[in-house]
Amino acid sequence: MDKTQTLAALAVLMGLSITGAVALPTAVEVAARKVGMSESRFMWEMNKNAALRAHIAKVCEQVMA
Numbered sequence: 643m644d645k646t647q648t649l650a651a652l653a654v655l656m657g658l659s660i661t662g663a664v665a666l667p668t669a670v671e672v673a674a675r676k677v678g679m680s681e682s683r684f685m686w687e688m689n690k691n692a693a694l695r696a697h698i699a700k701v702c703e704q705v706m707a
Contacts, residue, residue: 648685655689656699665702673698 643651649670653663674684688695 645681645685648682652685652688652695656695656702658699658702659706661706662699662702665705666698669698669701669705673701 645667649666650663653666656666658666670681670684670688674681677684679687688698
């Protein structure tokens with residue numbers, strides 16, 4: 643699965659609106675950098691961690707509001 647497909651699958655899993663999903667790539671990039679993790683590893687962690695998904699979803703929705 644490439645990055646776009648992974649982000650799309652995460653957006654669905656997270657229940658993001660279309661506008662919220664627009665912010666997801668940047669939110670992942672920034673969050674991964676802040677914790678010193680690769681984007682692919684961060685997305686892998688998001689798949690396993692519901693609390694992390696919820697936090698990033700909240701960020702995406704707030705940024706796009």
